[in-house]
Amino acid sequence: MLVEQLQVVTRVQREQQTEVQQAQAVALTIDAEQARKAADAARAEREARAARAARPAPPSSGPVDWKAIVRRYPWDAGVAERIVWCESRGNPNARNSSGAVGLFQILGGSVDPVANVARAYEMYHARGWQPWTTSSSCWA
DSSP, rough: HHHHHHHHHHHHHHHHHHHHHHHHHHHHHHHHHHHHHHHHHHHHHHHHEEHHHHSSSOOOSSSSHHHHHHTTSSSSSHHHHHHHHHHHHTTOOBBBBTTTTTTTTTTTOOOOOOOOHHHHHHHHOOOOOOGGGGGHHHHO
C-alpha cells in the first residue's frame, strides 16, 4: 500500500513538473512573440524616420536660426558653429562640387537645416569631429 501511494505521489509530481515545463515553454513563446513584435515595431519606426529624413526638403527661403538648431545637441556648440561657418557660411542651401550639402556639408545629406544638423550630430556622436578634419584649419 505504501509503495502504491509513493508511486501515485511520484506520478503526480512528474505530471506537475511536466505542466510547469509546458507553462514555461508557453511563457517563453509569448515572450519571444512580444519581443519579435517590439523589434518589428522599432524597425518600422526607424525605417519611417529614415524615409522622412531622405525626402528632399525645399530650399530654405528665409533666414534660418541655425545656431539655435546647433545648440539643441549635447556637443561643443562653439566648435559646431565654427564648423558650420567654415563649411557653408551658415547657408543651409550650400552645395559643393563633391555633392556635399547643407550647413555641415554632408555627402548625401539634406539641405533642411534641422535634418542636416541632426545628421551632423549622429556623425559627431559616432566619430567626434573627424568628419570635418579637412576644414579644421578654419575652425580648430
